[in-house]
Structures are given as C-alpha cells and as structure tokens.
Amino acid sequence: MPLADRNVSAFDPSRIDPSPGRRLRAFATLVHSVDPTTGAVALRDTHQPFIQPGKPLTYRELLDRVETDPALANVHQVLGALPLRLGHPRPLVDAIPPEHQWTARDPDLPPALQDLGDEINEDIREGLAAFDNPLHYYPGIDSGIDPVPDDHVKLVIWALQRELNRELRPNEGHYGGSPPLPAAPLTDLPWHVQRAIVERRRLRYLQWGIGKAEWESGVWSLWSVPRDDEYVPRRSARLASIHGV
C-alpha cells in the first residue's frame, strides 16, 4: 500500500519500500504513532502527541493537516528548522586536511534524509561501472547547479572515500571468514566520472532543498523539500525489483 494511504505508524526509509513521495517519505520518518486507537501522533524521539484526532490518520492526511491547520503551526515551525548533521559537532571541512585523523564516526545526515544519502550512494555505485568499462556513459550535471571547481571535486571525492574506507563488505558475505573486500578507489575512476559524481551530489542536495546556505547554517526545512509525489528512491526501486517487494 502506498505510504500516502497507510495509517501513521512508524516508517523506516532505509528498508526496501518503493513507496513514492519525496516530502512524504521524509515527513513519515519524522513522526510516529503513539496510540493507534485515537490516532495520536508525536514527533520522532518524543512521546508527547501533537495531535489526537480520535481515529487513525493516513500519512497523507496528517501531512495535509500539518501543512494547513493553524492549530499545528508550532509543529510546522519545528519541521521547518531541522538539524542537517548528527553526531558530535565538528568544524566543517572546506579543504582536504594535510594529515587526516581517522575518527570512529563522521557527521551523518538525519534519518529523515536517508533517501538523500541513498541517492548519493547510488550515484557512486553507478559510477563504479567505469572500472569495468572506461567508456561507461555517466553524465554530470550541465545546468541547475553552480559550477563545481576542480578543487571541490577533489575534496568531495576525498570525503566520499573516507566513508567507503570505513565499512567494508566481507567477501562472499562471510563475516570472520575471508577478508573484507577493499573499498573502491574513487580516485582511480576517470576524472569525468569523479566530476560527475560530485556534480550529481550537489544536485541531490538541491533536490531536498539544501544548498550552500543550509549547509553553512546546519539547518534544513521539510517545507523546502519538493512534494514530488511520484518520486521513488532508486535504491528501493532497484532492490524491490530484485526481491519482488
């Protein structure tokens, strides 16, 4: 059943769920049911309901209410100023550190932006086909984003590599048996593919309403995420077709 028609419960965007709606999926991650009999719903990480309609609401009905009901203006306001980064606050990185110190965890996006993280991940994954075929067609972004300087391409590739190096997949899926497969060496990709990955990343952020200003402030707004009711994450679409979800 599409997310729009499901009663509010708990939604995990990291599961294989090709249910459409760019804003709706983010919104569904930010709320959860605290009493299915009364339809009471709270914001994620809280148990104090902000609405008790007397009967369960669907995610679409609830989103419509939050968007339009003046009585829910405080909830609307909260969802309009959400933290962009989780984890221990650290300085933003604007250049490749000369001596990078490995840390147990780098800042990550909040769960409501799981789809954004997954789209960037899918872009990297698709770019890796260039390892097997140097002529692999992998276009960048010609319009709709600010031009990306070469130094920024190098910085972002460094940052993406930092995370790929962190978690490695064991060969054949056997944990503890065979050594993990190495992380894909992104700097070995053709330069045009590296650049395209970075241009696509810039576009992905914009597709969730996040540009330079939001990045600098560390705040994003659910209301800047386009509704985009037909949007389905590529990862979910790809895996659902494989697993028959």
Place this chain on the structure above:
Amino acid sequence: MPAPTTTPTTTTPGIDPGISPWPERFTDPARICPQQRREGASPDVAP
C-alpha cells in the same frame, strides 16, 4: 553480381577478461549499513 559483403568487426569496450567485475573486487557502496550511507553523504563537506 555484387561483391560479397564483409561483416564489419566491432569491438565492445569492456573489462579485461582476466579481471573480475568490480563488485567482486570492491565493496559495493549500496551494501553498507543505513547509517553509513547517511555518513556517506558527508554533510560536513559542502554540497
């Protein structure tokens, strides 16, 4: 009588047959955990 035609030789660029495809050589980024995929967006680095 027309001259016999010859079949053009085409070369499909691709992986050296001695090298296995990349998913057998490297970690597939799509198979890492959800939190790591969110870290992979590197939100401490500008879009």
